[in-house]
Amino acid sequence: MFVDPSIHTIDTAFQREDFDAAYLVVENGRAAFIDCGTGLAVPAMLAALTRAGLSPDAVDWLILTHVHLDHAGGAGLLMQQLPDARLLVHPRGAPHMVDPARLIAGATEVYGEAEIARSYGPVLPVAAERVVIAEDGHRVDLAGRSLLCLHTPGHARHHLCVWDERSRAWFTGDTFGLSYRELDSARGAFIVPTSSPVQFEPDALKQSIARMLAHAPQAMFLTHYGRVGDVAKLAADLVEQIDAMVEIGRQCDARPDRHRCLVAALTALYLERAQAHGCPLDDAAVTQVLAMDIELNAQGLACWLDRDRR
Structure with a gap:
């Protein structure tokens, strides 16, 4: 199995090991993070840069698949450490990054105040001038490497996935489900959809999966957790x-x-x-x-x- 060395999987250590991933994509000395985990994951994100031989000023983008806190809770704190980065997010998600009060309230309703304090750390705003809206079909030029952002509702209406033509892979957030490595078998990866609150829409989710398959991907990079192949079979599952x-x-x-x-x-x-x-x-x-x-x-x-x- 070929693994692209320019794509770094970062374990954000949310809840447990091998549960919640963010990604670092490196091209010609420039970098983009895709998702960032919680505020408690910022040291792991910066450590990944160090391992890649890069400094924080090499990061041009923090791209969020959606703004649920296990994917984006640490965005404000991380952006404080990335002097030249801009944050790219779905139009529906952008207001919650600039003012995360409703996001925190919604997550607290689902998980409870004690769990938010224990597991998520600080949720800080991002300055509006550093936020870029990703309309459907938005392309990021990362030092000559094209990253295509498509809107992929079904798990959340503010969800996008990122197509990397170079690796022929999607960064899927939660649209392509959950696949934990301890459940792998000789048949490959085991996968489960995620309908977590509050915007599950089954027809939209199936359409989003079909839209990703139309690009004939060779792999999917899931937040939960890591790279999976055998994409057509997993999509059917x-x-x-x-x-x-x-x-x-x-x-x-x-x-x-x-x-x-x-x-x-x-x-x-x-x-x-x-x-x-x-x-x-x-x-x-x-x-x-x-x-x-x-x-x-x-x-x-x-x-x-x-x-x-x-």
């Missing part, structure tokens, strides 16, 4: 599961114990698929790896069901 999750949502919607029903049904779905995939962990261990994502997917399905009903 995601679409099958999105449809199954929609059916689960419909079946559980009228239940008085809807959330418990959603959690149980999602757990059963993922365990069945993990067993068929030959995942090396037993059911209890697979459930432990996916526990937070199952909970968030259940919450996201509930948000979608309630919104769809309105």
Whole structure:
């Protein structure tokens, strides 16, 4: 498997190892970060620059796939350390980077105040003059290397993915799901969609996946976690599961114990698929790896069901 040496995977150490990645792309001595993790990840981001033989003034861009705090919470603090960088973000996400108050409030509603303080660190604003809006089809020129930003809703309406023609790979944020390395088997990577609150839209998500596939990618760089190949198979797996999750949502919607029903049904779905995939962990261990994502997917399905009903 060819791994492009100009792309550096950074473990942001959010929650646990090998869970939350950011990326450093280097071209002709210039650099772009794609996502940045939380405020607690800033030392890891700067250390990645050092390992690449670069200083902070070599960074031209911080590109955010979306502004959920595990991807973008550290943007304001990191930008303070990058004197020449600009921040590139979807039009819907830009206001939250300039004034993150609503972003913090929304995350606090989902995770709770104590968890925000423990896991996310400071969430600081970015000066408006340093923020660049990425409309659909926006191109970044990184020292002659073209990075194409396409809007990819489905997980979030303010989501974009970044196409790197040089490596023929996408930086996918959460649009191409979650794939944890401890669930890999002889069949390759195991993948799960993410419907976490609050803007899951199944049809839009499937359309976004199809849009990425149209570029015939050789690899995907996921936030959760790392590089995966065998893209066509994983895309088919995601679409099958999105449809199954929609059916689960419909079946559980009228239940008085809807959330418990959603959690149980999602757990059963993922365990069945993990067993068929030959995942090396037993059911209890697979459930432990996916526990937070199952909970968030259940919450996201509930948000979608309630919104769809309105």
